[in-house]
Amino acid sequence: MEEFVVTPWEVRGKINYDKLVKNFGTKYIDESLLQKIKKLTGDLHFLLRRKIFYSHRDLDKLLNDYERGIPFYLYTGRGPSGHVHLGHLIPWILTKWLQDRFNVKLLFQITDDEKFLFKKTLSLEDALNYAYDNILDIIALGFDHRKTEIFIDTEYIKSLYKIALKVAKHLTYSTVKAAFGFDSSYNIGAIFFTAIQSAPAFIEYERNKRLINCLIPCAIDQDPHFRLTRDVAKVLKYPKPCLIHSKFFPSLSGLDKMSSSEEVSCIYVTDDEELVRKKIWKAVTGGRGTVKEQREKGGIPKNCSIFMYYYYLFEPDDNKLREIENKCKNGELLCGDCKEDLILRINKFLKEHRKKREKAKDLIDKYLVRD
RNA sequence: GGGGGCGUGGUGUAGCCAGGUUAUCAUGGCGGGCUCCAGACUCGCCGACCUGGGUUCGAAUCCCAGCGCCCCCA
Numbered sequence: 001m002e003e004f005v006v007t008p009w010e011v012r013g014k015i016n017y018d019k020l021v022k023n024f025g026t027k028y029i030d031e032s033l034l035q036k037i038k039k040l041t042g043d044l045h046f047l048l049r050r051k052i053f054y055s056h057r058d059l060d061k062l063l064n065d066y067e068r069g070i071p072f073y074l075y076t077g078r079g080p081s082g083h084v085h086l087g088h089l090i091p092w093i094l095t096k097w098l099q100d101r102f103n104v105k106l107l108f109q110i111t112d113d114e115k116f117l118f119k120k121t122l123s124l125e126d127a128l129n130y131a132y133d134n135i136l137d138i139i140a141l142g143f144d145h146r147k148t149e150i151f152i153d154t155e156y157i158k159s160l161y162k163i164a165l166k167v168a169k170h171l172t173y174s175t176v177k178a179a180f181g182f183d184s185s186y187n188i189g190a191i192f193f194t195a196i197q198s199a200p201a202f203i204e205y206e207r208n209k210r211l212i213n214c215l216i217p218c219a220i221d222q223d224p225h226f227r228l229t230r231d232v233a234k235v236l237k238y239p240k241p242c243l244i245h246s247k248f249f250p251s252l253s254g255l256d257k258m259s260s261s262e263e264v265s266c267i268y269v270t271d272d273e274e275l276v277r278k279k280i281w282k283a284v285t286g287g288r289g290t291v292k293e294q295r296e297k298g299g300i301p302k303n304c305s306i307f308m309y310y311y312y313l314f315e316p317d318d319n320k321l322r323e324i325e326n327k328c329k330n331g332e333l334l335c336g337d338c339k340e341d342l343i344l345r346i347n348k349f350l351k352e353h354r355k356k357r358e359k360a361k362d363l364i365d366k367y368l369v370r371d
Numbered sequence: 372g373g374g375g376g377c378g379u380g381g382u383g384u385a386g387c388c389a390g391g392u393u394a395u396c397a398u399g400g401c402g403g404g405c406u407c408c409a410g411a412c413u414c415g416c417c418g419a420c421c422u423g424g425g426u427u428c429g430a431a432u433c434c435c436a437g438c439g440c441c442c443c444c445a
Binding site: 120184185252253254262263264280281282283284285286287288289290291294304305306334335336337338339340 | 381405441
């Protein structure tokens, strides 16, 4: 079997999520933890119910603290190397839900510096342009502007730099090399960068000078950064940030091909209706060779990228999702029809998103903070 | 500052030393066949020699310069 790779800069192969929990040393979000969240929020978001967010660090501790009156804030981010696709929305959707349910502040870091340093062909100017482009998508998701600060690293560096320095002083090249797999050919900006990504995890504590926890919802590939962040937190006498990790949104070109930012294997929020139709129509399914065979044996939803789209985003209702799954398995639902239905749902979603995105252009100043 | 390596389709590469048809292979993209779709399979297509000089009948290949990237030493 092909080996899989998960780092903040590369995700490929057929990912074994259990192995990640083991190798990274994180914990599963188990039933008792889910019940605890439900107790505090009143319900559970489907991304939690369905174990799409499946792993964590110290979420239990953070919730216990919360019950005892110790507040927390949310911190997540985006590396602006291109347009936003549907997969990027997963952590942000849960982040919004958490913001709403817990009524907490959110820091949203846009790492244009990172993408500039790590993407060979990306200029700093282009990264900044994508930053502003991507911010519209973030705002479109409906975060509460009174409790949300979005910042672009190159425009907010003064506020981040002192903390980043404190972090950097306690990270050696060997540590960073081991955490990220760097070799001698990496530029020195890349080596330093993780310190910048650590800063927002401590910034609220620095500002308030009183105990406040930080919760970071992110895809699990970002965990190596925050492992280092947590390590230095001890030394710097900061609270360790807590994390919840999501799985990756499946690729349309096959579930074991996770090169998710290939043009045709994902849907960009900027894709028009025809392009969505074309991409979904080309997507890999769990269907059988012929109608006859499909009717007799049924499809295999767990191998189907289309079903995964329902599962991850486009059918929040568990009963309705189960209905789709059953109809597929018993041969009642054919892939063509299933695709048509999904195309309608995606295009409906994107149409709404585009409207909100347009409106977001007038709202940027309410969210964006600069030095 | 010194020494060395490298630059070929979107990506990864072969070819370079010993210059010579239409530049290799894989992956990707596009189109067709087969499929309810897609995949698999199958047929076809698309797409590259860093730049500028020089040598030569002829340069990806040899020489010079430039640009860019990388490694080692200081």
